[in-house]
Amino acid sequence: MRRVAISSWATSKFAKDSKMPLLELACEPCADILKRNDISGKEIDAVLFSSCATDQYSSTIISEMLGMHPRISHRIDNLCNSGTNAVASAFAMIASGLCDSALVVGAEKADSPGNKLLWDITRGSFMFPAHWAAIFAKAHMRKYGTTEEQMARVSVKNHKNAAKNPQALFRKEVTLNEVINSKKIADPIKLLDCSAPCDGASAVLLVSEEKAKKLDNPVWIKGIGQQTNSASFANATTTGDLTTIGAAKRAARQAFEMSQAKPSQIDVAELHDAFTILEILAYEDLGFAKKGEGGRFVDQNQIAINPRGGIIGCGHPVGTTGVAQVAEIASQLAGKAGKRQVKGCKTGLVHNLAAAGSSATVIIMGA
Amino acid sequence: MRRVAISSWATSKFAKDSKMPLLELACEPCADILKRNDISGKEIDAVLFSSCATDQYSSTIISEMLGMHPRISHRIDNLCNSGTNAVASAFAMIASGLCDSALVVGAEKADSPGNKLLWDITRGSFMFPAHWAAIFAKAHMRKYGTTEEQMARVSVKNHKNAAKNPQALFRKEVTLNEVINSKKIADPIKLLDCSAPCDGASAVLLVSEEKAKKLDNPVWIKGIGQQTNSASFANATTTGDLTTIGAAKRAARQAFEMSQAKPSQIDVAELHDAFTILEILAYEDLGFAKKGEGGRFVDQNQIAINPRGGIIGCGHPVGTTGVAQVAEIASQLAGKAGKRQVKGCKTGLVHNLAAAGSSATVIIMGA
Incomplete structure (x- = not known):
């Protein structure tokens, strides 16, 4: 297997209403990467577009807008x-050697169709992600005595970090009382x-080992783990245990095995905190904290x-x-995270989930 | 690079109105493959869903419906x-070694949003694919004297082949006069x-070299070439030449190079004939016939x-x-194409396009 490095990254400002159409929004960080690295589109072998939007052949349109061939x-x-x-x-x-460089771009508008899950009738009238959170x-509080205050602390910490991130939607710190109330x-x-x-x-721009040789300090992708659990909440936990995201646990095991790293070696991590409880579950599922x-x-x-917030x-x-999570960890490991730089970080991790843990990805990166 | 084989394939009956919802339709050939090979979903590492449909997290739903984890x-x-x-x-x-087996499933309904291209204003009021065809x-007729009768012969041949294919939508032969009139x-x-x-x-089910060892006569993927040209018709031909699909030419060059095969070695091919003229252009773009x-x-x-029609x-x-094109060539190379079996075929090719040659793929397969 050829080694793969992340050579460049860019993230737009996140906003409630950017006034920009989806595909223009997608072009912004790509154009930034092309300009900053002074590379032409010809040097990029693949453009993969990540979005839940329903526009057709959008990756081809983005490529054309960027003057790339x-x-x-395709869109994923x-x-x-x-x-x-x-x-x-x-x-x-x-x-695999199928290409030498790939630009991965994610873009979404606030009204994304990905916000609503209409297929799973096992959720009954509980259609919104906050319901499963x-x-x-509740399950974690009952079993392990986890408190509302502990959850609130996750929000306080992440808002505090976001205040240092010019790209973040929220740039105002919040107090424990504000969260709880x-x-x-x-x-x-x-x-x-x-x-x-x-x-x-x-x-983010991914490149082959060969191309990475020209970089000052490439960030390598060392391990990737993925797991798809189930689309319905009824089958979301194969063990009946609602205090763990099984998909994340298995994805983490795969990623740690592939990278030959241990949880104790991770210096910086982007964890999926769509809700505060998910960050707490992640601590355990990834092996940072003992169960409970x-x-x-x-x-x-x-x-x-979550240094970016x-x-x-x-x-x-x-x-x-x-x-954006991968861009942040690459930026941290390259020592280019500006005001929010984590000092001396060498190994980083990205943990991402889809709805209620229906699927999970863990990526381990290192200098 | 590990070698990759196609170990199994299945195609549903194509119909004007199957009365089946999209995701049930998708499960049909997958269930067929699982049952026929007596494998459990546990043995399959990846499920990639190909569709232009706008359903969210559809690959996860298909996996759950099939009892797979x-x-x-994801959807592509x-x-x-x-x-x-x-x-x-x-x-x-x-x-790359990221997984050992992958089930690729394509499903679409007749009213797919992929039938309409709403982005490209350079097409003016010519929104339908037939306009660019x-x-x-016209360009090919003017420059090379290609006739309407030659195009019609493509339709006659492909309808004749389809008549032998129980999965085909059209199972009735047509005459040259019927096409022309x-x-x-x-x-x-x-x-x-x-x-x-x-x-x-x-x-289609793809497996690693290791897993393919257990098969009687695996079909190998020997070369893959892809090219994205442009989303708009205005930029579709970089050379201004409307008698060739540049994306297909480049994709073919890449695939032949990777497989170390020559056009003269291809025994059986599935060419993208959404319109008869496209099959004629493909003969030239892939190097089967001289230009013109x-x-x-x-x-x-x-x-x-196009033995399947x-x-x-x-x-x-x-x-x-x-x-379906890949499934057909795999079936032919494995000698399992029934009534439409091409005798003694050893090397096969798949050629696929998106709208007006906006992108092209060429895959070369062999025993």
Whole structure:
């Protein structure tokens, strides 16, 4: 298998209403990467577009708008997990030798059709993601004594980090009291426990080992794990245990095995915190904290978690999120994260989920 | 690069109205493959769904409906070229070692949103694919003396082949006169020069070299070439030459180079004949006939072209087509094509396009 590096990345400002059409939004970080690296579209073999939008042949349109003629180009969709699926695809295309470089771009508008899940009747009238987040939270609180305050601390931390990120939707810190007293959405989930849909785009350029040789300090993709669990909530947990996301656990095991790294070696991580409880479950599912101790792990100082502000701080443009997470970890490992740079980080991790843990991706990256 | 084989395939009956919802339609050939090979979903690492349909997280739903828990699962769309993009993706995932087996499934309903191209204003009021087919046909007729009769012969041949294919939408032979006298759609394109949208699904199972060892006579994927040209008709031909599909020419060059095969070695081919003129252009673009001699090549006997009836005979369920083409060539090379078996074929080719040659894929397969 050829090694694959991330050579460049860019993320647009996330906004409630960017006033930009989807495909123009998608071009913004791509044009930024092309300009910054002074490369022509001819040098890029593949353009993979991650989005839940319903526009047809959108990857071809983006390529034309950028003046590019890639070999491979298509759109990939898998809800919130689309972006990390696209990165895994690009990795495979380069690792296999099918191409030498691939531009992965995610873009989404706040009104993405990916926000609503209309297929699963096992959710009954509980159509909104906050409903299942509430179920996970209640189960974890009952079994392990996790508190609403611990969940709120995740929101406080991620809003604090987002305040340092010029691309984030929310740039204002929040207090513990503000989170706990914010509007109740689905007990025990409150408004500030939730992420918000928004407009946003992000792109990363993946290159082969050969091409990476010319880079100063390439960031390598060292491990990729993925798992698809189930589309319906009724089958979401094969074990009946609602205190864990089984798909994330298995994806993490695969990624750690492939990278030969251990959870204790991770310095910086982007975890899927569409709801605060999901970050707490992730601590446990990824092996950072022991089972049941996720709530207490919120205050740890071992790993820098969600330095860009995570999904709660940055906003959640569905098909963009996975790409933006990879862009952040690449930026951190390259030492180019500006005001939010995590000092001395060498190994990073991205953890991404689709609806209620229907699928999960874990990507491990290193210098 | 690990070698990748096609171990199994299945195609549903193509119909004008199958009365089946899209995702049930998609499950049909997959269930067929699982049952026929007596394999459980656990043995399949990836499920890639090819479709232009706008349903969200459809690959996850298909996986659940089939009782499968694949690692990787997402939907791929790129108009008529979606299926061959999905096969190329699955190839890369296995060749790279990211997984050992991948089920690629294409499914589409006749009213697919992929039938309409709303983005390109350079087409003016000429929104329908038949309009650009007419432009290509006129240019080829003017420059090389290609005749309406030669185009009609493509339709006669493909309808004749389809009559032997129980899965085809059209199972009735047509005469040269019937084609020439059929309703004029956009001069010189007549109704029987055109393919028809329909419902249909097809699936292929790709496996690693290791897994292929257990097969009697695996069919190997030997070369893959892809090229994305442009989304707009204004930029479709970089050279201004409307008698060639540049994307197909470049994709073919890449595929032949990778497989180290020559056009003269191809025994059987599935060519993209959404319109008769496209099959004639393909003869030339792929190197089967000299430039300008495509019209005369229609009567050749060297290569079995479109033995399943092609797109004209089988019908054109947009996201399914590329998968069905690959399934047909695999079936031919394995000697399992029943009544339409091409005798002694050893090397096969699939050629697929998206709208007006906006992108092209060429896949070369061999025993």
